[in-house]
Amino acid sequence: MKPQNPPRTYRVKSFGCQMNVYDGERMAELLAERGITPAAEGDEADLVVLNTCHIREKAAEKVYSDIGRLVKAGEEAGRKPMIAVAGCVAQAEGEEIMARAPAVSMVVGPQAYHRLPEMLDRAARGERSTDTDMPAIAKFDALPKRRRRAPNAFLTVQEGCDKFCTYCVVPYTRGAEISRPFHDLGEEARRLVDAGAMEITLLGQNVNAWRGEDDRGRAVGLAGLIRALAKIDGLERIRYTTSHPNDMEDDLIAAHGEVGKLMPYLHLPVQAGSDRVLKAMNRQHTADSYLKLLERFREARPDIALSGDFIVGFPGETEAEFDETLALVDAVRYAHAFSFKYSPRPGTPAATMADQLPREVMDERLQRLQARLNRDQLAFNEASVGGTCTVLVERKGKHPGQWLGKSPWLQSVWFEGAAQIGDIVSVELAEAGPNSMRGLLRETALA
Numbered sequence: 001m002k003p004q005n006p007p008r009t010y011r012v013k014s015f016g017c018q019m020n021v022y023d024g025e026r027m028a029e030l031l032a033e034r035g036i037t038p039a040a041e042g043d044e045a046d047l048v049v050l051n052t053c054h055i056r057e058k059a060a061e062k063v064y065s066d067i068g069r070l071v072k073a074g075e076e077a078g079r080k081p082m083i084a085v086a087g088c089v090a091q092a093e094g095e096e097i098m099a100r101a102p103a104v105s106m107v108v109g110p111q112a113y114h115r116l117p118e119m120l121d122r123a124a125r126g127e128r129s130t131d132t133d134m135p136a137i138a139k140f141d142a143l144p145k146r147r148r149r150a151p152n153a154f155l156t157v158q159e160g161c162d163k164f165c166t167y168c169v170v171p172y173t174r175g176a177e178i179s180r181p182f183h184d185l186g187e188e189a190r191r192l193v194d195a196g197a198m199e200i201t202l203l204g205q206n207v208n209a210w211r212g213e214d215d216r217g218r219a220v221g222l223a224g225l226i227r228a229l230a231k232i233d234g235l236e237r238i239r240y241t242t243s244h245p246n247d248m249e250d251d252l253i254a255a256h257g258e259v260g261k262l263m264p265y266l267h268l269p270v271q272a273g274s275d276r277v278l279k280a281m282n283r284q285h286t287a288d289s290y291l292k293l294l295e296r297f298r299e300a301r302p303d304i305a306l307s308g309d310f311i312v313g314f315p316g317e318t319e320a321e322f323d324e325t326l327a328l329v330d331a332v333r334y335a336h337a338f339s340f341k342y343s344p345r346p347g348t349p350a351a352t353m354a355d356q357l358p359r360e361v362m363d364e365r366l367q368r369l370q371a372r373l374n375r376d377q378l379a380f381n382e383a384s385v386g387g388t389c390t391v392l393v394e395r396k397g398k399h400p401g402q403w404l405g406k407s408p409w410l411q412s413v414w415f416e417g418a419a420q421i422g423d424i425v426s427v428e429l430a431e432a433g434p435n436s437m438r439g440l441l442r443e444t445a446l447a
């Protein structure tokens, strides 16, 4: 590769989960420290970071077509963008990307992106580099201090997964479970709040597996961390995602009834309603144990909004087994949910299981499942009409004078009136739609 001009502008394109969004922000901060600025809307960037996701479907193919598009746009404009591939596809298929895509200067895995600056120097000298090491915690120590200005911020507290669900690539791309130290998290949270964050969402692939030692050396779990963060003045709302049913400690359930800043929302994936399928997925819980767990959350916090993830068409799933997923949905009545067709991931045990289901079967089951989930989401929104709640204002709405924010139950709420981004206001929920609520401003700037 020829030496490349050091980039002056960048664009980070993040795909997939919220942790990728967090990683994308951190990479942007690293680049900003080097004096590289975000490319203006519509402009070509000198450096493009594709922060990829490997969880489902043809992820790698998408990366190659994105690279092709960037190269072509560059050629048309008579320039050559510097391209970095980051994220989970980089981790899983780094070598292949380097071999197949000569336009790529850098391949960097999710645990190694703190070394992007050195890789940029090498790219400027015309050297291509790959870094898919997994030094885990080292990354966080090497990243610049947070200085993001937004009312809601993500904070990665735990990374990696030891569960090895048979369909999932995460244990391979993100590595083993690690918890960031309690003290570091307190500091990063405080800095985020100083920079304007009112709400922090604690992130982890299995966030409720977070373990640490508090400032007095006592062993604490996620609930202990949440209780400590709740003491930060100016931080008004705390959320966490994603949890695994088997790592749920009693204190986290209790915290939902006791910590006012902890929002009444729980995202707890179940994936399927049939015990045979759950076993084949290596989920290590049953439908019944999951339902009982949710009941305990509802006892601690009766208004809690429940959310889940589902996979339809896991290898060998029969019609009767799929019906058990529908029955579980009927039993829970989720406020929100994500549902996916099973997608065989190279290298995972399920990818080579017998009886992979035809696409049409998966399509049809997904439609039926989503119809129920949509029904329940609308019902949840309709049931909140007439109530008054706080809304954290996140951005302007489509029309002048309109604002958009989130209710405690993570519903999108829009309203008109005197407000600004970052306000927490009191809003009466006046009308329910499937994906958002119309509100009436009752009190401005509570916090």
Ligand code: 5AD
Binding pocket: 055, 056, 167, 168, 169, 269, 271, 309, 310, 311, 340, 341, 342, 343, 344, 345
């Ligand atoms: N196919 C389909 N969905 C998957 N998920 C994870 N792996 C796969 C796969 N191979 C879904 C699960 C998980 C969510 C993040 O993505 O529902 O909870």
Ligand code: SF4
Binding pocket: 161, 162, 163, 164, 165, 168, 169, 170, 171, 205, 206, 244
């Ligand atoms: Fe994947 Fe299962 Fe780990 Fe979640 S718990 S990241 S689905 S292996």
